[in-house]
Amino acid sequence: MISFLYEHPRAPRRAAPPSFDVGEIPFSYRGSWLDISPVVALHTVSEHLHLVSHQTGMHAVLRFSPERDGVAVAADWVSTASHLEWRVDEQAAITAAFESVDTLRIRGRGVDLRVADATAVLTPFTGTYFFQDPVDGSAIFTSYETGRRYRVTSITGELRFDGAEALGATERAVVAGGPEWEIAIEEFETARPTFTSAIDFASVADAAGDAFDDYRRTIAGWATAATPAADLAAYVLWSATVGPRGFLQRESILMSKHWMDKVWSWDHCFNALALVGGDAALAIDQFLTPFDHQDPSGALPDSVTHSEILYNFVKPPIHGWALTLLRQQADLDVESLTDIYGLLSRWSRFWLDARRVPGHAIPHYQHGNDSGWDNSTAFDVDRAIEAPDLAAFLVVQFDVLADLADELGIDEGAGWRAERDRMRAALLGELWNGSSFVARGVRSGSASKTTSLLTLLPIVAGEHLPADVTELLAHSIEAHLTDFGPATQLPGTPEYEDDGYWRGPIWAPSTVLIESGLRRTGFTELADTVSERFRALCEKSGFAENFDALTGAGLRDRAYTWTASSYLHLAREAELRGGATAG
Numbered sequence: 001m002i003s004f005l006y007e008h009p010r011a012p013r014r015a016a017p018p019s020f021d022v023g024e025i026p027f028s029y030r031g032s033w034l035d036i037s038p039v040v041a042l043h044t045v046s047e048h049l050h051l052v053s054h055q056t057g058m059h060a061v062l063r064f065s066p067e068r069d070g071v072a073v074a075a076d077w078v079s080t081a082s083h084l085e086w087r088v089d090e091q092a093a094i095t096a097a098f099e100s101v102d103t104l105r106i107r108g109r110g111v112d113l114r115v116a117d118a119t120a121v122l123t124p125f126t127g128t129y130f131f132q133d134p135v136d137g138s139a140i141f142t143s144y145e146t147g148r149r150y151r152v153t154s155i156t157g158e159l160r161f162d163g164a165e166a167l168g169a170t171e172r173a174v175v176a177g178g179p180e181w182e183i184a185i186e187e188f189e190t191a192r193p194t195f196t197s198a199i200d201f202a203s204v205a206d207a208a209g210d211a212f213d214d215y216r217r218t219i220a221g222w223a224t225a226a227t228p229a230a231d232l233a234a235y236v237l238w239s240a241t242v243g244p245r246g247f248l249q250r251e252s253i254l255m256s257k258h259w260m261d262k263v264w265s266w267d268h269c270f271n272a273l274a275l276v277g278g279d280a281a282l283a284i285d286q287f288l289t290p291f292d293h294q295d296p297s298g299a300l301p302d303s304v305t306h307s308e309i310l311y312n313f314v315k316p317p318i319h320g321w322a323l324t325l326l327r328q329q330a331d332l333d334v335e336s337l338t339d340i341y342g343l344l345s346r347w348s349r350f351w352l353d354a355r356r357v358p359g360h361a362i363p364h365y366q367h368g369n370d371s372g373w374d375n376s377t378a379f380d381v382d383r384a385i386e387a388p389d390l391a392a393f394l395v396v397q398f399d400v401l402a403d404l405a406d407e408l409g410i411d412e413g414a415g416w417r418a419e420r421d422r423m424r425a426a427l428l429g430e431l432w433n434g435s436s437f438v439a440r441g442v443r444s445g446s447a448s449k450t451t452s453l454l455t456l457l458p459i460v461a462g463e464h465l466p467a468d469v470t471e472l473l474a475h476s477i478e479a480h481l482t483d484f485g486p487a488t489q490l491p492g493t494p495e496y497e498d499d500g501y502w503r504g505p506i507w508a509p510s511t512v513l514i515e516s517g518l519r520r521t522g523f524t525e526l527a528d529t530v531s532e533r534f535r536a537l538c539e540k541s542g543f544a545e546n547f548d549a550l551t552g553a554g555l556r557d558r559a560y561t562w563t564a565s566s567y568l569h570l571a572r573e574a575e576l577r578g579g580a581t582a583g
Contacts, residue, residue: 082209157181320397382441462521
């Protein structure tokens, strides 16, 4: 099969962009709210590729179907950062590339392309109205779901309209055809000038590939043959990045451009860690994104996306821990540090003022969702719990605030150290049973199960804990360690589930927190093992939301940015230590 993407010799791109399965990783472009994917809804995969928009939610807008003489034909999908191809046979293919964040160019040879409304029915409040623009002859799809217009303009070839201005349930489509043809598809609000472009298609694809290569070199220029998944991890981040729009006030990395298309208020920390070594400004933007919506109590939202901010839950206060790691590579000025200190102080006061029962020393989670470990077995006995991971995160965060206050000349350092010491004393005095940490029901006082990896997360505060406690934590972490990394539920227990979300599978954030705590506490050999096994897992199984702890198979969403970010963070740290050999 000879691709017709390039029609004449060009200077070679600095590095070949990684290829990937568009069925697992959406084809997109940094800053765009669009992608092309067969994933059209939660756990829903179509036989066709679709243009999907993430404005006002995840919505499949247009369906793409190669055809000849009105009959659909099969095609293989081949994807790189620069372009996506439908390969039909030796003589026919269709190629797509992003010209900009809201404009897609598609051209074909030897086969037509049907661009159809992805919804079946138009009602007064749902679906897509389709018509031929009487001004320039383009095809316009207006979507109720996204509140945007999608214009298809012919650059070369012909357009055939099916169902223009039709109402109710019917096929609405435009077919691009001719021996050779090319179209542009734009997403916009109400109106814009007729589409024109002075850039040929090959230059469009080249520019997209070069933009990704620049990004890859910036955030993963350290990559070597020992980190073979670094380029693809960088693409997962690059392609899941959206520009400022709606409630997202900064360029932001979504969890995914599948259905997990939000910024949750702890995932952003891991994405920031992946970026900080190459683009500190973008990393700090990721760190600050949820703080743009901090509420009057000091709480961060559970999640933020284009048209929605959720406050019904929160996420754990890992931000002091993350800030320490970010500052090892980002040189922040006094003004920025002062702002961050204020935000982090308010976030910490929320836990002390709004999440403590009067007379209690330790704040509580109201539900597993608050912890980020939605269905962990630590919440089986009680939902509202005073949890050891929460207390440990706050010990770290109060210590960071104390040092930052001293650095900035703010007379609050002693107060934060006193809070740190009280929290540490309560963690050890109330939640340590002599052999393990437990969570306790806020009302019942009942101890939780102790077979969740969540109860071992106090290792993140290991430098503040007695040596005999950290020794037992490290030993227990080893028991959770499979060939692929630390299982979130102890394998072999009755509650363990292969695909049980936080009741067994390996997750990136828990892995990074455990690795960090082990390393800071002096268990470097075990930390190396955790890092090596998780990196090898990603190199084997990609960047899934989570992984089967016993087989290493990827589970759930297959293009998850905190997984890619965690790989990049751990791989870079291993390279800096002198090698990233997987074990």
